[in-house]
Amino acid sequence: MKNKLLLLILILIVNILLACGGDGKAISDSEAKKSDVLVIGFVQVGAESAWRMANTESFKEAFDFKQRYDFRFFDSQNNPTLQQTAVYDFIAQEVDYIILAPIEEYGWDEILAEARDAGIPVILTDRMIETDDDSLFVTWVGGDFLKEGLDAIKWLENYLISIGRDNKPLNVFHMQGTIGSSPQLGRTEGISTGIANNENLILKAQETGDFTIAKGQEVMEQWLRNYPLSKIDILIAENDDMAFGAIRAMQAFGIKPGEDIIIISFDAGKEAVQAVADGLINCTIESNPIHGRRVRQIVEFLDAGAILGKRSYVNNGMFFDINNAADEVINRF
Ligand code: AHR
Numbered sequence: 001m002k003n004k005l006l007l008l009i010l011i012l013i014v015n016i017l018l019a020c021g022g023d024g025k026a027i028s029d030s031e032a033k034k035s036d037v038l039v040i041g042f043v044q045v046g047a048e049s050a051w052r053m054a055n056t057e058s059f060k061e062a063f064d065f066k067q068r069y070d071f072r073f074f075d076s077q078n079n080p081t082l083q084q085t086a087v088y089d090f091i092a093q094e095v096d097y098i099i100l101a102p103i104e105e106y107g108w109d110e111i112l113a114e115a116r117d118a119g120i121p122v123i124l125t126d127r128m129i130e131t132d133d134d135s136l137f138v139t140w141v142g143g144d145f146l147k148e149g150l151d152a153i154k155w156l157e158n159y160l161i162s163i164g165r166d167n168k169p170l171n172v173f174h175m176q177g178t179i180g181s182s183p184q185l186g187r188t189e190g191i192s193t194g195i196a197n198n199e200n201l202i203l204k205a206q207e208t209g210d211f212t213i214a215k216g217q218e219v220m221e222q223w224l225r226n227y228p229l230s231k232i233d234i235l236i237a238e239n240d241d242m243a244f245g246a247i248r249a250m251q252a253f254g255i256k257p258g259e260d261i262i263i264i265s266f267d268a269g270k271e272a273v274q275a276v277a278d279g280l281i282n283c284t285i286e287s288n289p290i291h292g293r294r295v296r297q298i299v300e301f302l303d304a305g306a307i308l309g310k311r312s313y314v315n316n317g318m319f320f321d322i323n324n325a326a327d328e329v330i331n332r333f
Contacts, residue, residue, distance in 0.1 A: 038299065039070045041090030042099040045127070046078035048178075048211045049241040050269040054333040055126065055289035059099075062292030078178065078210070080104050087111050091118050097299055098122045100137075104180035105130040112136035123298055125291050127182035139308040141294055143287050143316050145183045149190015152236060152264050155283050155319050157198060159262070170233040171204040173223055175246065177211045177238040183287070184208070187238045187266060204231065209242035216245025224253045234262045240272035240284060247280055258282055268320050270332040276325035286318040289333055 042059055045052060056073075063071035072095065076083035080103050090098050091114055098120055102108060108129040115122050116136055124140035160166040172195060177184035188206075195201045205223055209216035216237060223232065237243040243265035247257045257263055258280045265272055268284040275281045294314070301308060320328055 037066075037068060037070050038097065038303065039072065039093070039095040040097050040099060040299065041072045041074070041086075041093065041095040043074050043076060043083055043086045043090065043101065045083075045101050045103050045181075046076055048078055049239055049267070050271060050333075051239065051241075051267045051287065051289045054269070055101075055291060058290040058292030059295065060292070062296040076103060078103060080107070084111055087115065091115050091120060094118070095120060097302070099295055100124055101126040102129050102182075103127070103178065105182055105185065106180055109133060109136065121302060123295060123302075125295050126289075134310055137310075138302060139298060139310060139312070141291060141298065141312045142182070142314060144313045145186025145287075146190045147186075148183075148266055148285050148287060148316065149187040149192075150194055151190070151317070151319060152187075152266070152283070152285050153191060153194025153198070153201075155285070155321070156194075156201075156234065156236075156262070156264060159282065159321070160200075166200065169200050169202055171202050171231055172234045172236060173204055173232055174206040175209040175216060175219055175235065175237040175242050176206060177208065177242075179208050181211075183211075183266070184238060191236055201234075209237065209245065211239050211241060213241045213245040213248075216242030217249045218245070220246035220249035221252075224249060224255070229253075229255060229260060232261055235264070237263070237265045240265045240267045240269050240275075240281075243272065243281055243284075244275070247275070268318070268332060270329055273320045273325050273329045273332045276320050276322065277329060279322070283319055283321040286316045286320070288314050288316055 040063060044056055047053060063069045074086040076086060083103050087098060087100060088111065098115055100122055105128055109131055112122055113136060121138040124137045126142045128140055174191060176188055195203050207219050209219045235246055237246055243263055250257045250261060255261060263281045264283045265281055266285045266287055268286040272281055272284045276284055
C-alpha cells in the first residue's frame, strides 16, 4: 500500500514537471556518462505549418547532444502510409525509443503492438491515437484541443458582445484541419459544441483545409465563389496557416479580412499574432509547439526506470486579440 502511494506520488510529480513545460537544462557530462547513447527514432507528421516547423526545431535542438543521443528524424510528409512504414523501419532498426506524432488517430493498434512486443517504448507527442489498449504507448504529452475549440467560441461570444453583434444571427464558416487528426477532432468538437449552444451562431459550411496555406486558400476561394460576402460573417480556421491562405483569397476578392469577415485561428505563431496586431486576424488561440525538451525529459525519466502517467496536457490557455497582440509578438514562436 505504502509502495503504491509512493509510486503514485512519483507519477504525479513527473506529470506536474512535464505539464509545467519540462524545460530541462542542458544535460550535464556526468548525466551523459550514466548510460550509453540512446537511439531515438522520431516520426514527425510533416512540415505543413509554422507550428510544425517550430515543433521539429524544438526536437532537433533538444536531442542535439551526440554523446547521449543518436537522434533519427523522419518526416512523414502528411502521408499516413509513409508514417506507418517509418515506424516499422524504426522497429527494424531496434531503436531504444520511438517518438511518434501520429498524423491520424486511427489504425495504430497492430503496428504499435509490434513495437511493444519488440520491447521498444513508444512515446506519443502532440497527437493521440484511438485505441482501447493503453499498453501500446508509454505516455503521451500534448495540448488539450477540445478546450482550445471551446475557448475559441467563448472568445467569439465575448467579442460579439463587445461590438454589439451578439443579438443577430451570424454565419460561421469552419475550416478544419487534417481529418482524423487529434487537433481536428478536438477543436471541431469544441467549436461545434460552442456553436450548438449559441442560437445566434449558424454553422454554414465546414470543410478541411488540411492545416496548410494552399488548401486554406483553395477552400476560402470556393466559399467566396459560392456565397455572397453578406452571408459570410465569421471564419474559424483550425490553424494559423489556413487562416493565412483564407486571407490571401479574401484579399484577391477585394474583401477586408478581420473587418468584413471576423477571423479566428489556432496556434498563435509569431506571424499570426502580428496579423492580429495588424487587424487581419481577430483572435488566435494558443497551442504550444515546443515539445522537444519535454519529450527529452520523458526519455530521461523512462531511462531512469520511472513509470509515467499515460497522458499529460501542456499548459495552454492564452489567446491573442487586439488587446495584447502587439505586446506578445516578441514572445511567440
Ligand atoms: O497537431 C498540432 C497542429 O498541427 C497545429 O495546430 C497545426 O498547425 C499543425 O499542423
